[in-house]
Amino acid sequence: MAKQTPLYAEHVAAGAKIVDFAGWDMPIHYGSQLDEHKLVRADAGMFDVSHMLPVDIDGAGARDFLRHLVANDVAKLKTPGKALYSCMLKADGGILDDLIIYRFADDDYRIVVNAGTADKDVAWMREVARSLPGGGNVNITPRRDLAIIAVQGPKAQEKVWAALPEAEAAARPLRAFNAARVGDLMVCFTGYTGEVGYELICPAGRVVELWHALLAAGVKPAGLGARDTLRLEAGMALYGQDMNESINPYEAGLAWTVDLSDAARDFIGRAAITAQPAARTLIGLVLEDRGVLRAHMPVFTSHGAGETTSGSFAPSMNASIAFARVPAGVAAGDSVEVEIRDKRLKARVVAAPFVRNGQVLV
Protein backbone atom coordinates (compact mmCIF):
# COMPACT_ATOMS: atom_id res chain seq x y z
CA MET A 1 0.00 0.00 0.00
CA ALA A 2 1.51 3.28 -1.09
CA LYS A 3 2.08 6.02 1.46
CA GLN A 4 0.18 9.29 1.26
CA THR A 5 1.17 12.74 2.43
CA PRO A 6 -1.19 14.79 4.65
CA LEU A 7 -2.15 16.71 1.48
CA TYR A 8 -3.36 13.66 -0.45
CA ALA A 9 -7.06 14.56 -0.19
CA GLU A 10 -6.25 18.11 -1.35
CA HIS A 11 -4.55 16.74 -4.47
CA VAL A 12 -7.53 14.55 -5.30
CA ALA A 13 -9.90 17.49 -4.71
CA ALA A 14 -7.77 19.63 -7.06
CA GLY A 15 -8.14 17.04 -9.84
CA ALA A 16 -4.66 15.58 -9.61
CA LYS A 17 -3.59 12.56 -11.56
CA ILE A 18 -1.93 10.42 -8.88
CA VAL A 19 1.06 8.20 -9.61
CA ASP A 20 3.41 6.11 -7.51
CA PHE A 21 6.65 7.91 -6.75
CA ALA A 22 9.17 6.10 -4.53
CA GLY A 23 6.33 4.29 -2.78
CA TRP A 24 4.20 7.42 -2.33
CA ASP A 25 0.90 8.34 -4.02
CA MET A 26 1.86 11.70 -5.47
CA PRO A 27 0.29 14.18 -7.95
CA ILE A 28 2.02 14.04 -11.34
CA HIS A 29 -0.12 16.92 -12.63
CA TYR A 30 -3.46 18.62 -12.02
CA GLY A 31 -4.51 18.79 -15.68
CA SER A 32 -1.53 20.07 -17.66
CA GLN A 33 2.10 19.58 -16.76
CA LEU A 34 3.06 22.19 -19.37
CA ASP A 35 0.76 24.83 -17.88
CA GLU A 36 2.11 24.12 -14.39
CA HIS A 37 5.69 24.40 -15.62
CA LYS A 38 5.00 27.73 -17.31
CA LEU A 39 3.13 29.04 -14.28
CA VAL A 40 6.18 28.46 -12.07
CA ARG A 41 8.44 30.24 -14.59
CA ALA A 42 6.06 33.21 -14.93
CA ASP A 43 4.17 33.50 -11.63
CA ALA A 44 4.11 30.95 -8.79
CA GLY A 45 3.18 27.35 -8.17
CA MET A 46 3.27 25.06 -5.15
CA PHE A 47 4.48 21.48 -4.83
CA ASP A 48 3.70 19.04 -2.06
CA VAL A 49 7.11 17.55 -1.27
CA SER A 50 6.10 16.06 2.06
CA HIS A 51 7.38 12.68 0.86
CA MET A 52 10.87 14.08 1.46
CA LEU A 53 12.14 13.60 4.99
CA PRO A 54 13.55 16.19 7.39
CA VAL A 55 16.08 14.65 9.77
CA ASP A 56 17.19 16.68 12.78
CA ILE A 57 20.80 16.30 13.88
CA ASP A 58 21.56 17.82 17.25
CA GLY A 59 23.92 17.39 20.17
CA ALA A 60 27.43 18.47 21.08
CA GLY A 61 28.97 16.30 18.35
CA ALA A 62 26.66 17.40 15.53
CA ARG A 63 29.15 19.60 13.69
CA ASP A 64 31.98 17.06 13.73
CA PHE A 65 29.55 14.28 12.80
CA LEU A 66 28.35 16.15 9.71
CA ARG A 67 31.91 17.10 8.72
CA HIS A 68 32.59 13.36 8.62
CA LEU A 69 29.25 12.31 7.10
CA VAL A 70 29.04 14.45 3.94
CA ALA A 71 31.38 15.63 1.17
CA ASN A 72 30.67 19.34 1.50
CA ASP A 73 31.85 21.07 4.68
CA VAL A 74 29.33 22.38 7.21
CA ALA A 75 32.19 24.37 8.81
CA LYS A 76 31.57 27.02 6.14
CA LEU A 77 28.08 27.62 7.57
CA LYS A 78 28.54 30.54 9.96
CA THR A 79 25.19 32.30 10.24
CA PRO A 80 22.00 30.78 11.71
CA GLY A 81 19.75 29.26 9.05
CA LYS A 82 22.42 29.02 6.36
CA ALA A 83 22.00 26.04 4.01
CA LEU A 84 24.45 23.74 2.27
CA TYR A 85 23.89 21.30 -0.60
CA SER A 86 25.96 18.13 -0.38
CA CYS A 87 26.28 14.50 -1.37
CA MET A 88 26.50 11.78 1.27
CA LEU A 89 29.00 9.18 0.06
CA LYS A 90 29.86 5.57 0.72
CA ALA A 91 33.47 4.70 1.47
CA ASP A 92 33.99 3.89 -2.23
CA GLY A 93 32.77 7.38 -3.18
CA GLY A 94 29.37 6.30 -4.57
CA ILE A 95 26.54 8.73 -3.80
CA LEU A 96 24.07 7.48 -1.17
CA ASP A 97 21.94 10.61 -1.49
CA ASP A 98 22.07 14.30 -2.22
CA LEU A 99 20.65 16.50 0.50
CA ILE A 100 20.39 19.97 1.97
CA ILE A 101 21.68 20.76 5.45
CA TYR A 102 20.41 23.79 7.35
CA ARG A 103 22.50 24.96 10.28
CA PHE A 104 20.93 26.81 13.17
CA ALA A 105 23.84 26.31 15.57
CA ASP A 106 26.86 24.03 15.82
CA ASP A 107 24.72 21.61 17.83
CA ASP A 108 21.50 22.11 15.86
CA TYR A 109 21.06 21.12 12.20
CA ARG A 110 18.24 19.93 9.97
CA ILE A 111 18.83 17.79 6.88
CA VAL A 112 16.21 17.20 4.17
CA VAL A 113 16.70 13.94 2.27
CA ASN A 114 15.02 12.32 -0.74
CA ALA A 115 11.91 10.19 -0.30
CA GLY A 116 13.20 7.09 -2.05
CA THR A 117 16.39 6.97 0.01
CA ALA A 118 15.04 8.22 3.36
CA ASP A 119 15.04 4.92 5.27
CA LYS A 120 18.44 3.93 3.90
CA ASP A 121 19.82 7.39 4.75
CA VAL A 122 18.67 7.33 8.37
CA ALA A 123 20.06 3.82 8.84
CA TRP A 124 23.38 4.95 7.36
CA MET A 125 23.56 8.06 9.55
CA ARG A 126 22.96 5.93 12.65
CA GLU A 127 25.56 3.41 11.56
CA VAL A 128 28.12 6.17 11.01
CA ALA A 129 27.30 7.70 14.42
CA ARG A 130 27.70 4.32 16.12
CA SER A 131 31.14 3.96 14.55
CA LEU A 132 32.31 7.14 16.30
CA PRO A 133 33.52 7.42 19.93
CA GLY A 134 30.55 8.10 22.22
CA GLY A 135 28.15 7.44 19.33
CA GLY A 136 29.30 10.74 17.84
CA ASN A 137 27.44 12.59 20.63
CA VAL A 138 24.55 13.24 18.26
CA ASN A 139 20.84 12.63 18.21
CA ILE A 140 19.44 11.65 14.80
CA THR A 141 15.71 12.29 14.64
CA PRO A 142 13.66 11.57 11.50
CA ARG A 143 10.73 13.99 11.38
CA ARG A 144 7.81 12.22 9.68
CA ASP A 145 5.62 14.49 11.81
CA LEU A 146 6.51 17.36 9.46
CA ALA A 147 5.25 18.26 5.98
CA ILE A 148 6.84 20.37 3.24
CA ILE A 149 5.34 22.67 0.59
CA ALA A 150 7.68 24.23 -2.00
CA VAL A 151 6.33 27.53 -3.37
CA GLN A 152 8.35 28.55 -6.41
CA GLY A 153 8.27 31.27 -9.06
CA PRO A 154 8.93 35.00 -9.49
CA LYS A 155 5.78 35.84 -7.51
CA ALA A 156 6.23 33.08 -4.93
CA GLN A 157 7.70 35.25 -2.20
CA GLU A 158 5.05 37.96 -2.18
CA LYS A 159 2.32 35.32 -2.31
CA VAL A 160 3.81 33.46 0.65
CA TRP A 161 4.00 36.71 2.61
CA ALA A 162 0.32 37.30 1.81
CA ALA A 163 -0.60 33.77 2.89
CA LEU A 164 1.56 33.84 6.02
CA PRO A 165 1.62 37.42 7.32
CA GLU A 166 3.13 36.19 10.61
CA ALA A 167 6.18 34.91 8.70
CA GLU A 168 6.77 37.95 6.52
CA ALA A 169 9.09 39.79 8.91
CA ALA A 170 11.40 36.78 9.14
CA ALA A 171 11.09 35.67 5.50
CA ARG A 172 11.53 39.00 3.71
CA PRO A 173 15.19 39.62 4.66
CA LEU A 174 16.23 36.03 3.83
CA ARG A 175 18.83 35.66 1.13
CA ALA A 176 19.04 32.65 -1.19
CA PHE A 177 20.03 29.40 0.56
CA ASN A 178 19.06 30.64 4.01
CA ALA A 179 16.22 29.66 6.32
CA ALA A 180 14.41 31.08 9.34
CA ARG A 181 12.24 29.53 12.00
CA VAL A 182 8.96 31.22 12.82
CA GLY A 183 7.28 29.34 15.67
CA ASP A 184 6.70 25.80 14.40
CA LEU A 185 7.22 26.86 10.78
CA MET A 186 10.55 26.80 8.95
CA VAL A 187 10.84 29.11 5.95
CA CYS A 188 13.68 28.06 3.61
CA PHE A 189 14.80 30.18 0.65
CA THR A 190 15.64 27.06 -1.36
CA GLY A 191 14.06 25.12 -4.19
CA TYR A 192 14.43 22.80 -7.14
CA THR A 193 13.11 24.82 -10.06
CA GLY A 194 15.65 27.53 -10.93
CA GLU A 195 13.19 30.17 -9.71
CA VAL A 196 13.13 32.01 -6.41
CA GLY A 197 10.77 30.81 -3.71
CA TYR A 198 10.44 29.10 -0.40
CA GLU A 199 10.27 25.60 0.91
CA LEU A 200 7.94 25.71 3.90
CA ILE A 201 8.37 23.01 6.55
CA CYS A 202 5.57 22.79 9.11
CA PRO A 203 3.85 20.28 11.41
CA ALA A 204 1.83 17.79 9.35
CA GLY A 205 -1.29 18.83 11.27
CA ARG A 206 -0.95 22.39 10.03
CA VAL A 207 -0.14 21.75 6.36
CA VAL A 208 -3.72 21.54 5.03
CA GLU A 209 -4.43 24.96 6.50
CA LEU A 210 -1.20 26.28 4.95
CA TRP A 211 -2.15 24.78 1.55
CA HIS A 212 -5.51 26.57 1.66
CA ALA A 213 -3.92 29.86 2.72
CA LEU A 214 -1.58 29.61 -0.27
CA LEU A 215 -4.49 28.77 -2.61
CA ALA A 216 -6.31 31.81 -1.28
CA ALA A 217 -3.21 33.92 -1.98
CA GLY A 218 -3.38 32.83 -5.64
CA VAL A 219 -0.79 30.04 -5.64
CA LYS A 220 -1.85 27.12 -7.84
CA PRO A 221 -0.68 23.55 -7.28
CA ALA A 222 1.91 22.01 -9.60
CA GLY A 223 2.77 18.33 -9.83
CA LEU A 224 5.91 16.26 -9.83
CA GLY A 225 5.87 16.23 -13.65
CA ALA A 226 6.45 19.97 -13.81
CA ARG A 227 8.93 19.70 -10.94
CA ASP A 228 10.99 17.32 -13.07
CA THR A 229 11.04 19.50 -16.21
CA LEU A 230 11.74 22.60 -14.11
CA ARG A 231 14.67 21.02 -12.29
CA LEU A 232 16.11 19.64 -15.54
CA GLU A 233 15.96 23.09 -17.17
CA ALA A 234 17.54 24.49 -14.01
CA GLY A 235 20.44 22.06 -14.45
CA MET A 236 19.76 20.24 -11.19
CA ALA A 237 20.61 16.57 -10.94
CA LEU A 238 18.03 14.04 -9.70
CA TYR A 239 19.03 11.26 -7.34
CA GLY A 240 18.40 7.79 -8.76
CA GLN A 241 18.56 9.11 -12.29
CA ASP A 242 21.60 11.36 -12.76
CA MET A 243 23.47 9.89 -9.80
CA ASN A 244 23.38 6.76 -7.67
CA GLU A 245 25.56 4.56 -5.49
CA SER A 246 27.86 3.65 -8.38
CA ILE A 247 28.51 7.29 -9.37
CA ASN A 248 30.73 9.72 -7.48
CA PRO A 249 30.15 13.49 -7.32
CA TYR A 250 32.81 14.22 -9.95
CA GLU A 251 30.95 11.95 -12.38
CA ALA A 252 27.65 13.71 -11.65
CA GLY A 253 28.64 17.32 -12.32
CA LEU A 254 28.82 17.93 -8.56
CA ALA A 255 32.51 18.72 -8.07
CA TRP A 256 31.42 22.10 -6.65
CA THR A 257 29.77 20.28 -3.73
CA VAL A 258 32.95 18.48 -2.68
CA ASP A 259 35.02 20.57 -0.26
CA LEU A 260 38.66 19.48 -0.01
CA SER A 261 39.93 22.78 1.47
CA ASP A 262 40.53 21.33 4.95
CA ALA A 263 43.15 18.66 4.28
CA ALA A 264 42.64 17.26 7.78
CA ARG A 265 38.91 16.64 7.30
CA ASP A 266 38.28 12.92 6.87
CA PHE A 267 34.84 12.68 5.25
CA ILE A 268 33.53 9.32 4.13
CA GLY A 269 34.50 8.65 0.51
CA ARG A 270 37.28 11.26 0.40
CA ALA A 271 40.12 8.81 -0.17
CA ALA A 272 38.26 7.01 -2.94
CA ILE A 273 37.17 10.04 -4.95
CA THR A 274 40.55 11.79 -4.75
CA ALA A 275 42.59 8.70 -5.62
CA GLN A 276 42.30 9.23 -9.36
CA PRO A 277 40.67 11.66 -11.79
CA ALA A 278 37.10 10.81 -12.77
CA ALA A 279 36.83 8.94 -16.07
CA ARG A 280 33.33 10.22 -16.74
CA THR A 281 31.54 13.54 -16.54
CA LEU A 282 27.93 14.77 -16.65
CA ILE A 283 27.11 17.23 -19.43
CA GLY A 284 24.10 19.18 -20.64
CA LEU A 285 22.71 18.53 -24.13
CA VAL A 286 20.40 20.54 -26.39
CA LEU A 287 18.96 18.51 -29.27
CA GLU A 288 19.48 20.30 -32.57
CA ASP A 289 17.44 17.90 -34.73
CA ARG A 290 13.72 17.29 -34.16
CA GLY A 291 12.80 14.82 -31.43
CA VAL A 292 12.66 14.37 -27.68
CA LEU A 293 15.58 13.20 -25.57
CA ARG A 294 14.81 10.73 -22.77
CA ALA A 295 16.89 8.93 -20.17
CA HIS A 296 19.09 5.99 -21.26
CA MET A 297 19.65 6.95 -24.90
CA PRO A 298 23.12 6.16 -26.31
CA VAL A 299 25.34 9.22 -26.83
CA PHE A 300 28.32 9.22 -29.23
CA THR A 301 31.15 11.71 -28.74
CA SER A 302 34.68 12.14 -30.07
CA HIS A 303 35.88 10.82 -26.67
CA GLY A 304 33.74 7.69 -26.76
CA ALA A 305 30.19 6.63 -25.99
CA GLY A 306 27.94 7.53 -23.07
CA GLU A 307 24.30 7.66 -22.15
CA THR A 308 21.63 10.23 -21.31
CA THR A 309 20.58 10.12 -17.64
CA SER A 310 17.61 12.53 -17.78
CA GLY A 311 15.90 13.97 -20.83
CA SER A 312 12.74 15.82 -21.69
CA PHE A 313 11.06 18.40 -23.79
CA ALA A 314 12.01 21.73 -22.18
CA PRO A 315 8.85 23.86 -22.12
CA SER A 316 10.72 27.13 -21.50
CA MET A 317 12.96 26.52 -24.51
CA ASN A 318 10.60 24.77 -26.93
CA ALA A 319 13.45 22.32 -27.49
CA SER A 320 14.59 19.05 -26.02
CA ILE A 321 17.37 18.88 -23.42
CA ALA A 322 19.15 16.20 -21.42
CA PHE A 323 21.90 15.33 -19.02
CA ALA A 324 24.33 12.70 -20.28
CA ARG A 325 27.18 10.81 -18.65
CA VAL A 326 30.07 10.67 -21.12
CA PRO A 327 33.84 10.12 -21.06
CA ALA A 328 35.82 12.93 -19.41
CA GLY A 329 37.04 15.47 -21.95
CA VAL A 330 33.70 16.20 -23.58
CA ALA A 331 33.11 19.92 -23.10
CA ALA A 332 30.58 22.68 -23.76
CA GLY A 333 30.55 23.59 -27.44
CA ASP A 334 31.18 20.01 -28.64
CA SER A 335 28.79 18.35 -31.06
CA VAL A 336 27.59 14.84 -30.24
CA GLU A 337 25.05 12.38 -31.60
CA VAL A 338 22.19 10.77 -29.68
CA GLU A 339 20.52 7.60 -30.87
CA ILE A 340 16.73 7.84 -30.79
CA ARG A 341 14.79 4.85 -32.20
CA ASP A 342 17.69 3.74 -34.44
CA LYS A 343 18.34 7.23 -35.78
CA ARG A 344 21.34 9.35 -34.80
CA LEU A 345 20.40 12.93 -34.10
CA LYS A 346 22.68 15.93 -33.52
CA ALA A 347 22.99 17.53 -30.11
CA ARG A 348 25.08 20.37 -28.74
CA VAL A 349 26.96 20.14 -25.44
CA VAL A 350 26.18 23.08 -23.14
CA ALA A 351 27.03 24.16 -19.62
CA ALA A 352 23.99 23.76 -17.34
CA PRO A 353 21.83 25.45 -16.14
CA PHE A 354 19.70 25.73 -19.25
CA VAL A 355 17.23 28.15 -17.65
CA ARG A 356 17.43 30.39 -14.56
CA ASN A 357 14.92 32.89 -13.25
CA GLY A 358 12.79 32.62 -16.37
CA GLN A 359 15.71 33.27 -18.75
CA VAL A 360 17.08 30.73 -21.25
CA LEU A 361 20.88 30.69 -20.81
CA VAL A 362 22.07 28.28 -23.52
Added chain:
Amino acid sequence: MSIPSNLRYTDSHEWVRKEPDNTLSIGITDHAQEALGDIVFLDLPEAGRTVKAGEIVAVIESVKAASDIYAPIAGEIVASNAAAVDAPDSVNNSPYDTWLFKIQPTRLDDIDALLDAAAYAKVADAD
Protein backbone atom coordinates in the same frame (compact mmCIF):
# COMPACT_ATOMS: atom_id res chain seq x y z
CA MET B 1 -14.46 11.34 -22.79
CA SER B 2 -15.72 11.86 -26.32
CA ILE B 3 -16.11 8.93 -28.78
CA PRO B 4 -17.86 10.10 -31.99
CA SER B 5 -20.20 7.48 -33.44
CA ASN B 6 -19.25 8.20 -37.07
CA LEU B 7 -15.65 6.97 -36.67
CA ARG B 8 -14.01 3.56 -36.40
CA TYR B 9 -11.40 2.69 -33.75
CA THR B 10 -8.56 0.34 -32.85
CA ASP B 11 -7.81 -1.17 -29.47
CA SER B 12 -4.52 0.78 -29.58
CA HIS B 13 -6.56 4.03 -29.43
CA GLU B 14 -6.37 5.26 -33.03
CA TRP B 15 -9.50 6.58 -34.74
CA VAL B 16 -10.17 6.05 -38.46
CA ARG B 17 -12.36 8.23 -40.67
CA LYS B 18 -13.36 7.29 -44.21
CA GLU B 19 -13.04 10.33 -46.45
CA PRO B 20 -15.16 11.01 -49.60
CA ASP B 21 -12.18 10.03 -51.80
CA ASN B 22 -12.01 6.63 -50.02
CA THR B 23 -8.76 7.43 -48.25
CA LEU B 24 -8.69 6.92 -44.48
CA SER B 25 -7.67 9.66 -42.03
CA ILE B 26 -6.12 8.43 -38.80
CA GLY B 27 -5.67 10.18 -35.48
CA ILE B 28 -5.68 9.32 -31.78
CA THR B 29 -8.70 9.30 -29.52
CA ASP B 30 -9.68 11.76 -26.82
CA HIS B 31 -9.01 9.03 -24.28
CA ALA B 32 -5.49 8.53 -25.71
CA GLN B 33 -4.56 12.21 -25.70
CA GLU B 34 -5.77 12.55 -22.13
CA ALA B 35 -3.71 9.56 -21.03
CA LEU B 36 -0.60 10.89 -22.82
CA GLY B 37 -0.79 14.38 -21.35
CA ASP B 38 0.66 17.43 -23.05
CA ILE B 39 1.83 16.42 -26.52
CA VAL B 40 5.01 18.17 -27.68
CA PHE B 41 6.32 16.29 -30.71
CA LEU B 42 5.00 14.24 -33.65
CA ASP B 43 7.09 12.00 -35.88
CA LEU B 44 4.81 11.20 -38.84
CA PRO B 45 5.33 8.89 -41.83
CA GLU B 46 6.25 10.12 -45.29
CA ALA B 47 3.85 9.80 -48.19
CA GLY B 48 4.58 6.87 -50.45
CA ARG B 49 5.37 4.38 -47.69
CA THR B 50 3.58 1.05 -47.84
CA VAL B 51 2.40 -0.17 -44.44
CA LYS B 52 0.95 -3.34 -42.98
CA ALA B 53 -1.90 -3.36 -40.49
CA GLY B 54 -0.46 -3.13 -36.98
CA GLU B 55 2.88 -1.69 -38.17
CA ILE B 56 4.39 1.20 -36.17
CA VAL B 57 4.13 4.22 -38.45
CA ALA B 58 4.35 7.25 -36.19
CA VAL B 59 5.51 8.36 -32.76
CA ILE B 60 3.80 10.82 -30.45
CA GLU B 61 5.89 12.32 -27.67
CA SER B 62 4.22 13.91 -24.68
CA VAL B 63 6.10 15.63 -21.87
CA LYS B 64 5.97 12.26 -20.12
CA ALA B 65 6.89 9.65 -22.71
CA ALA B 66 6.99 8.46 -26.30
CA SER B 67 4.08 6.42 -27.70
CA ASP B 68 3.92 4.40 -30.90
CA ILE B 69 1.08 4.88 -33.35
CA TYR B 70 0.06 1.88 -35.46
CA ALA B 71 -1.37 1.63 -38.97
CA PRO B 72 -4.96 0.44 -38.42
CA ILE B 73 -5.18 -0.97 -41.95
CA ALA B 74 -2.78 -2.05 -44.71
CA GLY B 75 -2.19 0.38 -47.54
CA GLU B 76 -0.06 3.28 -48.66
CA ILE B 77 0.56 6.50 -46.74
CA VAL B 78 -0.70 9.30 -48.96
CA ALA B 79 -0.35 12.32 -46.66
CA SER B 80 0.79 13.42 -43.23
CA ASN B 81 -0.40 16.50 -41.37
CA ALA B 82 2.33 19.15 -41.40
CA ALA B 83 0.11 21.61 -39.50
CA ALA B 84 -0.14 19.13 -36.61
CA VAL B 85 3.65 18.70 -36.59
CA ASP B 86 3.95 22.47 -36.17
CA ALA B 87 1.32 22.55 -33.41
CA PRO B 88 1.42 19.20 -31.58
CA ASP B 89 -0.91 20.52 -28.85
CA SER B 90 -3.72 20.49 -31.44
CA VAL B 91 -3.87 16.72 -30.76
CA ASN B 92 -4.73 17.55 -27.12
CA ASN B 93 -7.09 20.38 -27.99
CA SER B 94 -9.08 18.73 -30.79
CA PRO B 95 -8.12 15.08 -31.16
CA TYR B 96 -10.83 14.24 -33.72
CA ASP B 97 -10.13 17.26 -35.93
CA THR B 98 -6.39 16.60 -35.93
CA TRP B 99 -5.65 13.76 -38.31
CA LEU B 100 -2.05 12.58 -38.28
CA PHE B 101 -1.74 10.72 -41.58
CA LYS B 102 -3.90 9.35 -44.42
CA ILE B 103 -3.83 5.85 -45.85
CA GLN B 104 -5.00 4.66 -49.25
CA PRO B 105 -6.20 1.24 -48.07
CA THR B 106 -5.30 -1.91 -49.98
CA ARG B 107 -8.81 -3.22 -49.22
CA LEU B 108 -11.36 -0.61 -48.18
CA ASP B 109 -13.53 -3.34 -46.65
CA ASP B 110 -10.90 -3.85 -43.95
CA ILE B 111 -12.43 -0.90 -42.14
CA ASP B 112 -15.43 -3.09 -41.26
CA ALA B 113 -13.18 -5.18 -39.01
CA LEU B 114 -12.31 -2.15 -36.84
CA LEU B 115 -14.15 -1.30 -33.63
CA ASP B 116 -17.26 0.84 -33.65
CA ALA B 117 -17.80 3.55 -31.04
CA ALA B 118 -19.63 1.25 -28.60
CA ALA B 119 -16.92 -1.41 -28.78
CA TYR B 120 -14.15 1.18 -28.36
CA ALA B 121 -15.91 2.69 -25.34
CA LYS B 122 -15.49 -0.69 -23.62
CA VAL B 123 -11.77 -0.77 -24.53
CA ALA B 124 -11.26 2.74 -23.18
CA ASP B 125 -13.21 2.01 -20.00
CA ALA B 126 -11.10 -1.06 -19.30
CA ASP B 127 -7.87 0.89 -19.81
